[in-house]
Amino acid sequence: MDLRKLEHFVAVAEERNFTRAAARLHIVQSGISSSVKALERELGVPLFERTTQHVGLTPAGRALLPQARRILAEVRTARQEIARVRGGLAGTLNLGILYGYSPTGLATHLVRFRAAHPQVALHLRGTGAHDGTDHAQRLHDGDLDLAFLLVTGVTPGLVRHPIGTETVLLACHPDHPLAAHDTVALTDLATETTIDFPPTWGVRSAVDAAYAAAGVGRQVSFEMNDISTILDLVRHGLGVAFVPGFLTRHAAGLTFLRVRELPGEFEVALAASAARPLSPVSHAFLDTILKPGG
Structure with a gap:
């Protein structure tokens, strides 16, 4: 099996898009499409379900993905070992x-x-x-x-x-009523518009766990994976946001508060x-x- 075909397959599987996969590998899209089709012919099964809006893995594709990753990782390690031996x-x-x-x-x-x-x-x-x-x-x-x-x-x-260590703080506009306090409780935020990271982010996981432990429900009004945009929304008074503490060094025009239910x-x-x-x-x-x- 051609390692290059496996690499192309993994790229498409991770990107869920042939165009993005081709850009990631710096090749033309037709090249990566041909490579994946050749691999499918070789294995005798389709690896992707293709529509005009979506590229998803078939059951065979899902079975192949961890094995392809393992093979590519082992080849990469072998090459590194050889390079190390060579000096x-x-x-x-x-x-x-x-x-x-x-x-x-x-x-x-x-x-x-x-x-x-x-x-x-x-x-x-x-x-x-x-x-x-x-x-x-x-x-x-x-x-x-x-x-x-x-x-x-x-x-x-x-x-x-x-x-190292890091804190999680609540960011709000300086004119927000909460800004007059040094600390807040999760119950103080029941009616607040919350801007947050996706559930896969560490900060979001920490906050979700704190809400669950406190038995307090929450509703996220805005969700995005861009720190600068989140801070900009808070700066314009569109809501409050839980953010990592290091941002206090780079986010002028905001007030940061400790949340009692979050670990220090x-x-x-x-x-x-x-x-x-x-x-x-x-x-x-x-x-x-x-x-x-x-």
């Missing part, structure tokens, strides 16, 4: 990042890592992709090698390396799948992050 680390690191958050100086670590390993390509993936899959699931699926997580509960099947701090960790050994590239990046004084 230089090479390959790709698929890294999940938290939008806008630079734990322990992420940019500085990336500079150091690239300086030490210039042949490694870094593919950075933000949380809340168009298909709604979160970093934890992408680690399980093999789509990510490592990922930064805002830990809001148990993380089965993942190995976590704590690197959440763990920020660099995580990997417990089901697969780390590749040489992942090991090197993890060492860069965890190195004392790095």
Whole structure:
């Protein structure tokens, strides 16, 4: 089986769109369509259900996807091992990042890592992709090698390396009645218009868990995966939003309040799948992050 066909299949499966998959792999759409059709002929089954509005996996496609990811990951690791033996680390690191958050100086670590390993390509993936899959699931699926997580509960099947802590605060307009307080309770927000992240985001998970534990219902009026837009809506008085505490350093014109039912701090960790050994590239990046004084 041609590895290139598997790569094309995985790209379409993850993007749910042939055009986006082709752009991701820097090839023409006709090329990726032909490759997928050839793979389907080779396997004797359709892998995708195609309509003018939707591309979805068939049962055969869903069965093939984790195996294709595993094969591609093992080939990538083998190539990295060979490059290491030859005297230089090479390959790709698929890294999940938290939008806008630079734990322990992420940019500085990336500079150091690239300086030490210039042949490694870094593919950075933000949380809340168009298909709604979160970093934890992408680690399980093999789509990510490592990922930064805002830990809001148990993380089965993942190995976590704590690197810092973060808070979750409530952002509101300075003229909002709540802005006169230092802290608020979830019951104070019963009638508020809430602007929030998708359910797969760490902040949203933390807030949803707090509401559930308090036995308080909630209604999200606006939902989006863009931090700057959320802050802009709050700045224009369209609602309040639960946001990570680091934003207080970059969001002028807003008031931030602590929420009594939310923990004071959440763990920020660099995580990997417990089901697969780390590749040489992942090991090197993890060492860069965890190195004392790095």
